Amino acid sequence: MNEMRTIETISPIDSMIDAMIDDRPADGVFRLDRRMFTDPELFEAERRHVFEGGWVFLGLACEIPEAHDYFTRQIGRHPIVVMRDGSGSLGGFINSCPHKGSRVCQLAHGNSRLHVCPYHSWTFDSAGKNRGVKWKAAGAHAPAFDELSHDLRRLPAFAEHNGFLFGSLVGDVPPLSEHLGEAAKLLDLITEESPDGIELVPGSVAFTYHGNWKLQLENASDAYHFTSTHPSYLKVLELRAERPDDATPRSVWESDQPWSEEAAGVQGGSYSFDHGHVLNWGLIPASPAHPMYDRVEALGERLGPGKRDWIFNMRNLTVFPNMQIVESAASQLRIIRPIAPDMTEVTTWCFAPRGESAAARRQRIRSYEDFFNPTGMATPDDAACYENCQAGHASGxxxxxxxxxxGIAATKLGGNVFSDKLGMTPAANVLADSQLCDETLYHNYYRAWRTRMRAGVAREALA
Ligand code: FES
Ligand SMILES: [Fe+2]
Incomplete structure (x- = not known):
């Protein structure tokens, strides 16, 4: 890789893709060209190929539990509506009227049997079928008009895994089960937190930052930044720990979980999965600071000690390219949406196991407010760092x-004693103490990025 290449020497996208990533595993080298975060042409290509060229996360089935419920989202540049029809079936559609292109559904979510386009009142039902073309009989259309479908266009691929909904604007994608692979077991673990599954706490927050979308992607997997970026949050935790009424954390790990010798000294680690998904995690004992603490025993009885203990671990899961679930004392779902090379929207929700006590829910929401969102003690720190990086990346x-x-020298293929507890076999893993702070899991993002980019370029070349 030419270290002095500048923004003025932009190459065609197909040759640029390989030039962005200096990936030489045999030499222990992985480096990224800064233009990955700034180049407008590359950004447009990745919006087409990464976001519009494969599976992306859309939302949760529990957001639309009733017949005719819907929510609107975005895949790359395309407005999307996901609806539950009258028979309860879920469908994903391009939220664009076949008449003159207007968005049909205007709200973030709602319930409606019929959706009336705001421009000329063409009407669609909750299965996307056209139910009315205003003044059709008087329209003097040619017969060719009647040969057209006037329905909303279905997504070429739309599928659910255990309540998690995904869509794709291209049809030639692997089955969702293959795309998620072993990472699906981490989604399943989340839904198993309650026998009745999870639900969203009402309300969501969307915010933008002046930085590239991949900064958010990386940061959720970045254990290295925590003590540097969030000192005020850590100070607050320290002060709280001095309060005499705070109970001492109880380690279920040490008391009744016979981890093997392999786990000695381990404080967490990371897993890389096929197709770009990653988890970084921390070994956290069950403590009263966690809203599930009152259910330690019940979780153990229902799920066994392995899954129980994983539920109390800090888990930051990314399902490439746009979904992140951050689980600690609070649980956050995020969708990342790229807007410009230097502008990203993040939409967040607090989710929770159904049926938890009012006290546990209150504790969860308080922890959530503490840490997350533009009003919390962590998100603004992170956003400031993204904007600093974006400013720094501008220097070619x-x-x-x-x-x-x-972590390059600590990476091992396959799983380890901890993933075994979930019956999960990742592609690679790193076990870490408190300071290793693996960065190899980003490699997984960029290898998936490269695969999608190459496939997209090939698809466009054939079109
Ligand atoms: S654009 Fe929808 S009815 Fe005309
Ligand atoms: Fe952070």
Whole structure:
């Protein structure tokens, strides 16, 4: 890789894709060209190929539990509506009127048997079928008009895994089960937190930051930044710990979980999965600071000790390219939406196991407010760092980024004693103490990015 290449020497996208990532596993090298975060042409290509060229997360089935419920989202540049029809079936559609293109559904979510386009009142039912073309009989259309479908266009691929809904604007994608692979077991673990599954706490927050979408992607997997970026949050935790009424954390791990010798000294780690998904995690004992603490025993009886203990672990899961679930004392679902090379929207929800006590729910929401969102003690710190990085990335005169190096020498293929507890076999893993802070899991993002980009370029070349 030419370290002095500048923004002025932009190459065609297909050759640029390979040039962005200096990926030489045999040499222990992984570096990223800074233009990955700034180049407008590359950004447009990745919106087409990464977001509009494969599976992306859309939302949760529990957001639309009743017949005719719907929510609207976005895949790349395309407005999407996901609806539950009168028979209870879920469908994903392009939210664009076949008449003159207007968005049909205007709200973030709602319930409606019929959707009337705001421009000329063409009408669609909750299965996307056209139910009315205003003044059709008087319209003097040619017969060719009647040969057209006037329905909303269905997504070429739309599928559900255990309440998690995904869609794709291209049809030639692997089955969702293959796309999620072993990472699906982490989604399943989330839904198993309650025998009745999970639900969203009402309300959501969307915010933008002046930075590239991949900064958010990486940050959720970045254990290295925590003590540097969030000192005020850590100070608050320290002060709270001094309060005499705070109970001492109780380690279920040490008391009744016979981890093997392999786990000695381990404080967490990371897993990489096929298709770009990753988990970074921390070994956390069950403590009264966790809203599930009152159910330690019940969880153990229902799920066994392995899954019970994983539920109390800190788990940051990314399902490439746009979904993140952050689980600690609070649980956050995020959708990442790229808007411009230097502008990203993040939409967030607090989710929770159904049926938890009012006290546990209150504790969960308080923890959530503490840490997350533009009003919390962590999100603004992170956003400031993204904007600092974006400003720094603008300099094409500095060599490739070196922040992909930690953990290379500790990476092992397959799973380990911890993933075994979930019956899960990742592609690779790193076990870490409190300071290793693996950065190899970003490699997984960028290898999936490269695969989608190459496939998209090939698809366009054939079109
Ligand atoms: S654009 Fe929808 S009815 Fe005309
Ligand atoms: Fe952070």
């Amino acid at each position: 005169l500095v060599g490739p980024l070196q922040g992909y190096s930690r």
